[in-house]
Amino acid sequence: MTSSFSSLFSRPAWAGILACAAVLALLPILNLSFPAGHALHVSGYTVALVGKFMCYAMAALALDLVWGYTGILSLGHGVFFALGGYAHGMYLMRAIGHDGVYQSNLPDFMVFLDWKSYPWYWSFTDHFGFAMLLVVLAPGLLAFAFGFFAFRSRIKGVYFSIITQAMTFAFMLLFFRNNTGFGGNNGFTDFKRILGFTITAPATKAVLYLITLAALLGALLLCRWIVTSKLGRVLQAVRDSESRLMFIGYNPLWFKLFVWTLSAVLCGIAGALYVPQVGIINPSEMSPGNSIEMVIWAAVGGRGTLLGPIIGAFSVNGLKSWFTAAFPDLWLYALGAIFILVTLFLPQGILGLVDRFRKSKETA
Structure with missing residues (x-):
């Protein structure tokens, strides 16, 4: 294990990462510095869209940690993403104050449904620090409990994938109910402020965007540090031959549980960053289709590479x-075709194609 960040990636990889980060960081600056109509102006829509893509990239990175390096294919990471979003959304809803339609202490959806007070699980969510703790705890505790029983029972492969999909579908149905206190099918929306700042102000949007960029880079470095350490080699041994790892004296349970829980927490943080930039969170984020899309992002970019899923998400x-x-009714067909083509012709994804091209030039 090395303590030097410079050794985590090769020099060309570092150059590419820093160049992309600089370009991404420049977008909100151009949005604030130049008026609309100027040649260098970047629209607020573009900034919000790229910010959303960075949240998706962080979720894909989290998935790659368990799928690409540990061999655990999850079809339920959408629930962790949404739980992080809901935890942050609870604070944002309480921050609306009396600015809602009904000018009540309660969110509009609670007034409409004739709630008289907040349910107990909304306690302390008016404090930003507690809400951020909840962003980590909600997906983390769920992942730990789910993973403990699943891994202890040695559920793996397609069976594990199916029960993760069942988990996210069950949570989606639960959150669709009006009596759960999470807004039903409409979820949370119409946010007004965060930490006292107007959430729709361009400067606030720029800060949220830059925090998202910093979080994505931090998650990338953390994941890279893990996979290049001794722990990372054990995780890859779990992926390649779990029975052999057990034979030489390792207990895979705690290694799998650690990486599974960490992946869920990273996904929850991505969801928490997503909500204030997009302006809404509802149960559709938990749909099994969203979790499957995360798998496609990782596959398209190149699983087991960390950088690949980020590229795939974008x-x-x-x-x-x-x-x-352009073709609103055909996207699902196109997405399915992309996955099939990548599986057949680009099993190592976009990064694998780039690596193959680089090696062919070196041997030429």
């Missing part, structure tokens, strides 16, 4: 933004 969602505007 590529697929960029294509989705264009495709749903």
